[in-house]
Amino acid sequence: MSLGMRQYRAMVRKDIIAELRTKEMVVSMFLFVVLAMIVFHYAFTVRGSVRLSLLTGGMLWVVFVFGALLGLNRSFVHEKDEGCLDGLLLCPVDRVTIFLAKTTANLVFLAIIQLLAVPVFLLFFSTSDVVSNLPGLLAVVVVADIGITTLGTLLATISMNTRSRDLLLPIIFLPLIIPLLIAAASGTAKVFNGDAGLSSLLGVLTFLVVYDAVFLVLAYGTYDFAIGE
């Protein structure tokens, strides 16, 4: 195994072990996601006559984006404790490897939340036969998650050294995530409406892949600066 791969695996494993031990990030994200769904459920079913399938895609992704934001804000807490970020930066590791490992860990945590939250969502907002459209839903979720965690990890890195990082991250993250949110919500709404084969999602998926690629390239070019002084 190459040194870069060994370093990448070590960083991902370290973040996952720390999270399994504290459960701080996953529990807070999951609680937020479920509570937000309950709020949406009561807010949108008062009259009982609204066609929820028009709204569910948007609702789901608003909940996921804000849930992810909670996790991203905490993703560098372990590094800041006891000066561990210095320990990491002292290692002979390519800064892009640090970025990829952090993004992977954040992606794992977001995926865990989604695995737990989607059944709850279907319980509250039972729509058409989602199971038969599962490949389409999975494709949208995976590509959108990569975009959320790529952008989120880059911006969390930039904001972690500022005094008002809890405030700064949402301020810079939310405007930039809107294009992804629109595409993911549109794709998911198609799935919930039951008219989504993979071919009808092609436009959405292409947009999301381009979005991911843009921010991956941006992170590749700037991460050394972002995590430095």
Place this chain on the structure above:
Amino acid sequence: MARDGTPAPAPHAGGEPGAGAATGDGPEILVEGISKVFGRRDVLRDVSFTVERGGFLALFGPNGAGKTTTLRIVATLLSPSSGAVRVAGHDLKDDPMPVRRAIGFISHNPLLYRDLTAEENLRFYADMYGVTDDGRRIRDLLERVELSHRRFDVVRTFSKGMLQRLAIARALLHRPRVLLLDEPHSGLDPHAVDILDGLLDEIRSEHTFIMVTHSLRKGLELADQVMILDGGRIVFRQTGQVAEDAFAAVYREHVHEGALV
């Protein structure tokens, strides 16, 4: 310009094989005219010094003098605004990876993950530095710092002294040639200080050191070169053994009267 004292003693023979192969026969650490500006504040101004292989430089000065900034620049954690640094023959700016491999860093922060066990922390850093015999190396180092019995305990439960001992194991894990110590005795109880001093004595001949400290006695005991920084400049330096009383007088003269030599 700094005042130079007696000539430096012959460098110690290198002990444990160090990480980061050297290129050339120059000094182990070469700092040439570095300056550092934060915003409008000059934190370091034209600082130059060398440390030969096996040498021990103790860096003194009041708070805000630029000692930690100097150490962080040598450690590659900060880049200088101007000037150059070479460690183990490698230029810090052009070739930082071998410099990082050559350096072990111990500060008053242990740089350890509180939610991982002692062994998990060391295994993580072993992976990061590509240590090949990691299992044996971790066992040996935990024995050396007397923490074998706590290897599976989460670091969050450790005392300050235990954390600092584990931090020493972390810093030595990849067999660095150069050890940078930033106030390593800070916040330790007398027993922990004794253990740390014992360890430093033990490894004294194996590495090249720079130690930032406020303790004249600790610094002078170990160092073969001393330097005082004040206001971002070197105001005094001397090589060879220095008597504590004489150095205390020099320190008071330069730091409190603000004289530049």
